[in-house]
Amino acid sequence: MSLAPKHQRLVLVSLAVVALIGAALLAMWGLADKAAYFRTPQDVAAGRAEVGVPLRLGGMVKAGSIARAGDGVTVNFTLTDGVADVPVRFRGIVPDLFKENSGAIAEGSLGADKVFVADNILAKHDERYMPPQMGNQAAEMKTRETAK
Amino acid sequence: MIAEVGLAALWLAASLALLQFALSLLGQRIGELRTMVVPVAVAQGLLTLLSFLLLILLFVRTDTSVQLVVANSHSAKPLIYRIAGTWGNHEGSMLLWVTVLTVAGALLAIVERRLPERTMRATLGAQALLALGFFGFLLIASNPFTRLNPAPDNGQGLNPLLQDPGLAFHPPTLYLGYVGLSIAFSLAVGALVTREVGPAMAKAMRPWVLGAWVLLTIGIVAGSYWAYYELGWGGWWFWDPVENASLMPWLAATALLHSINVLAARGSLRAWTIMLAVVAFSMSMIGTFLVRSGILTSVHSFAVDPTRGSFILGLLVFYTGGALLLFALRVSSVREGARFDPVSREGALVANNLLLTVILGTVFVGTLYPVLVEAVTGEKISVGPPYFNAVTGPIVLLLAALLFIGPLLRWRRDSRPNLRRVALPAIVTVVAFAATFVWPAMHLLPRLGLAFAAGLFVASFLPLAGRNLRRTPLTIWGMVLSHLGIAIAMIGVAADSSLTRETLAAARPGETLSVGPWQVRFVGVDPVGGPNWTAIEGHLVATRGETSIRLDPQSRYFNSPPTETNESAIATRLDGQLYTVLGHRDGDRWQLRLWWKPMVTLIWLGGGFIAFGGFLALIGRIRREKFRPTVFTEARA
Numbered sequence: 001m002s003l004a005p006k007h008q009r010l011v012l013v014s015l016a017v018v019a020l021i022g023a024a025l026l027a028m029w030g031l032a033d034k035a036a037y038f039r040t041p042q043d044v045a046a047g048r049a050e051v052g053v054p055l056r057l058g059g060m061v062k063a064g065s066i067a068r069a070g071d072g073v074t075v076n077f078t079l080t081d082g083v084a085d086v087p088v089r090f091r092g093i094v095p096d097l098f099k100e101n102s103g104a105i106a107e108g109s110l111g112a113d114k115v116f117v118a119d120n121i122l123a124k125h126d127e128r129y130m131p132p133q134m135g136n137q138a139a140e141m142k143t144r145e146t147a148k
Numbered sequence: 149m150i151a152e153v154g155l156a157a158l159w160l161a162a163s164l165a166l167l168q169f170a171l172s173l174l175g176q177r178i179g180e181l182r183t184m185v186v187p188v189a190v191a192q193g194l195l196t197l198l199s200f201l202l203l204i205l206l207f208v209r210t211d212t213s214v215q216l217v218v219a220n221s222h223s224a225k226p227l228i229y230r231i232a233g234t235w236g237n238h239e240g241s242m243l244l245w246v247t248v249l250t251v252a253g254a255l256l257a258i259v260e261r262r263l264p265e266r267t268m269r270a271t272l273g274a275q276a277l278l279a280l281g282f283f284g285f286l287l288i289a290s291n292p293f294t295r296l297n298p299a300p301d302n303g304q305g306l307n308p309l310l311q312d313p314g315l316a317f318h319p320p321t322l323y324l325g326y327v328g329l330s331i332a333f334s335l336a337v338g339a340l341v342t343r344e345v346g347p348a349m350a351k352a353m354r355p356w357v358l359g360a361w362v363l364l365t366i367g368i369v370a371g372s373y374w375a376y377y378e379l380g381w382g383g384w385w386f387w388d389p390v391e392n393a394s395l396m397p398w399l400a401a402t403a404l405l406h407s408i409n410v411l412a413a414r415g416s417l418r419a420w421t422i423m424l425a426v427v428a429f430s431m432s433m434i435g436t437f438l439v440r441s442g443i444l445t446s447v448h449s450f451a452v453d454p455t456r457g458s459f460i461l462g463l464l465v466f467y468t469g470g471a472l473l474l475f476a477l478r479v480s481s482v483r484e485g486a487r488f489d490p491v492s493r494e495g496a497l498v499a500n501n502l503l504l505t506v507i508l509g510t511v512f513v514g515t516l517y518p519v520l521v522e523a524v525t526g527e528k529i530s531v532g533p534p535y536f537n538a539v540t541g542p543i544v545l546l547l548a549a550l551l552f553i554g555p556l557l558r559w560r561r562d563s564r565p566n567l568r569r570v571a572l573p574a575i576v577t578v579v580a581f582a583a584t585f586v587w588p589a590m591h592l593l594p595r596l597g598l599a600f601a602a603g604l605f606v607a608s609f610l611p612l613a614g615r616n617l618r619r620t621p622l623t624i625w626g627m628v629l630s631h632l633g634i635a636i637a638m639i640g641v642a643a644d645s646s647l648t649r650e651t652l653a654a655a656r657p658g659e660t661l662s663v664g665p666w667q668v669r670f671v672g673v674d675p676v677g678g679p680n681w682t683a684i685e686g687h688l689v690a691t692r693g694e695t696s697i698r699l700d701p702q703s704r705y706f707n708s709p710p711t712e713t714n715e716s717a718i719a720t721r722l723d724g725q726l727y728t729v730l731g732h733r734d735g736d737r738w739q740l741r742l743w744w745k746p747m748v749t750l751i752w753l754g755g756g757f758i759a760f761g762g763f764l765a766l767i768g769r770i771r772r773e774k775f776r777p778t779v780f781t782e783a784r785a
Contacts, residue, residue: 008487012420012498019502023509026539030510031517034535038528056530072654072734092652093731093739096712 036107045084049110057086057116058105066100079106079116088116095123151214151293154202158243158293161195161250162283164188165276172273175266185272186257192279193254200234200247203292207234213299216240216292221303224680232316238440238456239292241319245436246282248327253279256331256356263335263352264344271338278330281463289459314374322367322394326432328360329401333429336422337471340478345418350411353425355769357408361401362762368394369755380714380729382743384644384751387536392515393435396508400428403504405762406497414559416485416494420501422475430468431508437464438515489561496554503547510539541593548600548638551631552607569610577603590646597642604635622768630761637754643724643747654737664744666690666726668699673730673738681706683715686730686738690719701730724748 036054049055059079066077074091088106098104098121106118168188171178206214207230210223220237221230234240253275260268286292332353339349371394376384385391404424410417437460488494514531521529552573580602584595608631611624649664657672671687683704690697699717706713719726724746731739 009419009484012417015498015502016420016505019506020509023506024513026506027510027513027517030535030539031514031531034538035517035529035531036534038530054534056528068734072737073652073731073739093714093729093741096714 038105040081041079041084041086042081044086044110044116051110051112054107054109056105056107057088057118058103059086061098061100061102061104063100079104086116087114088118090118090121092119092121094121098123150202150206150211151295154199154206155291155293157195157199157202158283158287161192161199162280162287164192164195165250165279165283168192168276169273169280172269172276175269185269189250189257189272189276190254192276193250193252196247196250200243203240203243204231204234206293207231207240210303212301212303213295213297215294215296218296218300218303222680223302226679228313228316235319235323239286239290241323242282242286242290242440243292244320244323245327246279246286248323249275249282249330250279252328252331252356253334256334260352262348263338264342264348267338267342267344267349269338270341271334274334274337274341275330278334278467281467285456285459285463289456312374312378314370314378318367318371318374321363321370325360325362325364325367325401326394326397326435328356328363329397329425329429329432331356332360332404332425333467333471336425337474340422340474343478343481345422345482347412347415350408350421351773354408354412355766355773357401357404357425357428358762358766358769361398361405362759362766364394364398364401365755365759365762368398369752369759372755373752377716377718378713380716380741382648382650382727382729382741382745384748387514387531387533389515390439392511393438396511396515397428397431397435399504399508399511400424400431403501403508404428406500406504410494410497411485414486414488414494416488417498418482418485419475419479422482424501426468426471426475430464430471433460433464433467437461486560488559491557492561493554493557493559496550496557499550500547500554503543503550507540507543510543511536514539537593541597544638545596545600548604548634551604551634555608555611555627555631569613570607573603573607573610576606587647594642594646597638601635601638601642604638605632608632608635622771623765626761626763626765626768628761629764630758633754633757633759633761635754636750636757637752640747640750640752640754644745644751647746648748649744651742652740654734654739656737661740661742663726663742664746666692666742666744668726668728668740668742670738670740676702678704684730684733686728686740688717688728688740690726690728695721697726699726699728701728703730703732720749 034054036056038056038058039049041057041059043049044057049057057079059081062078062080062085066075068075073093074089075094076087076089078085078087080086088108089111090106090108095104102123105122106116107120107122108116108118111117168185171185171188203216206217207221208227210217210221210230212218216237216239220240221233225233235244253272256275257272263271335349335353335356339345368391371391372384375386375391376382404421407417407421407424411421437457440456440460514535518529518531521527553570556569577599581595581599584590584598608628611628612620615624651661651663651668653661655661655670657670660667660669662668668688668690671689673684673686676683676685681704683702685700685702688699688701690699697719699719701717702715704713704715705711714729714731716727716729718728724744725748727743727745729741731741733739
């Protein structure tokens with residue numbers, strides 16, 4: 001099987017187009033199935049989080065809510081956005097900057113008992129490395145508090 | 149004074165870039181003056197280098213009258229981190245970027261002798277135009293030499309995560325790779341301008357692409373190992389957007405590396421190779437944009453500054469858009485290449501390129517999708533490992549399978565494909581697949597990964613079969629080692645993802661925990677101190693059979709700026725790594741996190757093989773070019 005150069009180029013171009021379309025389809029399938037949504041406690045309270053679907057929950061760690069379980073490695077705490085609260089359970093070593101009244105993002109999914117089970121906790125690194133999402137949230141909370 | 153000289157050198161270099169661009173535009177009309185383009189390129193490179201060295205000097209001296217030094221350094225830091233701190237921030241790293249860009253341009257001007265003079269001039273013009281944009285970005289939006297008045301007593305320090313030997317060479321290597329691709333970009337643009345797209349351009353471009361690719365590989369592998377031991381999370385690749393930003397140019401460069409061989413050897417795939425050269429450097433710029441604009445968050449995002457983001461976005465759109473426009477206008481003038489059959493070396497390389505393009509496309513979409521969705525709907529989403537692993541994993545398997553046969557095919561046409569020679573790796577794959585059922589709980593993807601990696605391990609040696617090993621060119625050895633490296637890394641990845649054992653517990657001194665085959669006794673903790681930190685150091689004794697190892701993970705506290713970090717302790721054995729992290733105190737207990745990671749070191753060992761193979765190929769190419777008469781010497785003779 002031998003093609004004229006012009007046809008060969010046509011075949012190559014079509015192959016490239018097919019590959020790109022394939023990549024796009026593959027990406028769309030993956031994204032529809034596996035992207036995690038960012039939710040606030042308010043969203044969760046409003047029912048915008050299905051049980052068992054991976055998501056990221058961002059908020060402030062409520063004052064006085066951090067409690068260590070007996071095994072020494074499980075932490076229970078509450079994430080709040082000033083409107084709603086969500087209880088979170090995490091088994092692992094919390095980041096160093098994880099503390100009360102400070103921002104944190106929990107990665108995991110909502111359990112059937114309405115407790116958010118986190119596999120990972122992201123805390124604000126320091127003043128210069130604040131996730132933009134949390135930057136907004138902090139500002140929103142401040143506005144709400146001032147309005148009160 | 150030093151800061152002023154550095155700034156002046158930058159301005160001077162920027163004006164030389166303008167001059168270089170003008171000289172290459174005017175071309176023949178200015179007669180002999182046009183030969184000035186080379187010395188101008190060299191002077192521009194030297195001046196930028198001087199400016200960068202002066203900035204390093206300011207950091208070494210901790211000159212607190214310079215804003216950048218104050219914000220990112222401290223006199224108490226060890227010398228090496230004061231030097232590395234130069235590029236551990238936005239302005240300094242952009243100066244490093246421009247330095248590499250101009251020095252690479254100068255090198256190209258000095259060493260390249262094969263290209264027709266017109267094409268060479270157009271190439272240097274394109275390189276000057278690239279430099280101009282980034283000089284503008286430095287001088288207008290991120291001047292590293294801004295003074296601070298009054299000068300404070302000392303600097304504010306550097307993020308402790310960045311105080312690590314990794315920082316000393318991870319960013320410079322990556323930047324050398326990123327920006328080395330700019331030469332491929334400029335060569336492609338130059339060849340399009342003068343309609344000289346052909347094997348000569350490919351041969352001129354090849355060493356640059358190889359060199360950039362080797363450095364990118366080293367940078368990515370080193371960055372991965374750094375994240376692995378420094379973050380204390382036990383992972384080596386997180387599909388973090390910033391990691392993807394370095395992976396995307398690497399994927400494009402890998403494709404380019406293969407297609408350029410087709411163009412150099414057979415004259416085919418001309419338009420495609422040009423396109424890849426443009427895409428590869430565009431991916432580098434997209435990476436810089438993603439990291440520097442602050443739209444992504446990670447340790448890598450130094451500053452959240454919309455002006456800078458839009459500036460880089462502007463440069464990105466201008467250069468990529470401009471190059472693609474030129475491509476569209478000129479593509480019809482690119483001559484057809486030599487024909488080839490679907491079953492041939494060229495055919496296999498086309499398949500390799502298509503598969504790499506699909507991976508690149510899916511990584512690109514996954515990385516930018518959250519940004520896009522948030523811009524359009526305001527909804528915040530994150531795309532992480534579940535997406536990337538599921539989407540790229542199967543394609544990597546296809547690529548590995550392609551490597552069984554591809555390197556064995558002949559150029560142009562292979563009427564009797566060497567099916568018999570493929571039988572061996574195929575059998576190894578099947579046997580290895582069956583053998584993975586020793587671990588019944590493994591998922592399908594790692595299982596297949598191990599199987600194909602075993603097959604590829606054997607297949608990568610096949611191109612050497614029947615050759616006189618002493619007379620085999622270095623380029624072949626390079627290919628064999630790189631492909632072998634892929635097999636090795638795949639084994640490491642599959643093993644790490646499915647065979648890792650983890651133990652997390654709070655332990656009292658004297659308690660013993662077990663992880664995998666190890667018994668780990670927690671002896672106790674001690675306070676220790678360093679130059680600018682204090683720490684609690686845990687003492688662990690791990691035993692397995694007769695072997696007994698001490699591990700001392702630390703929890704460090706830095707005072708400027710106040711931060712805590714975990715220093716993991718890792719014991720490397722032949723069959724894997726024992727990875728330990730000391731967590732927080734809980735009454736009289738301490739949190740301990742232990743991992744046993746069989747074969748995990750193969751990931752970076754394989755990466756090292758891949759890079760070393762590229763390095764051998766580069767040496768082979770350079771040596772071959774040296775002993776072969778060039779177009780110029782032939783013309784003179």
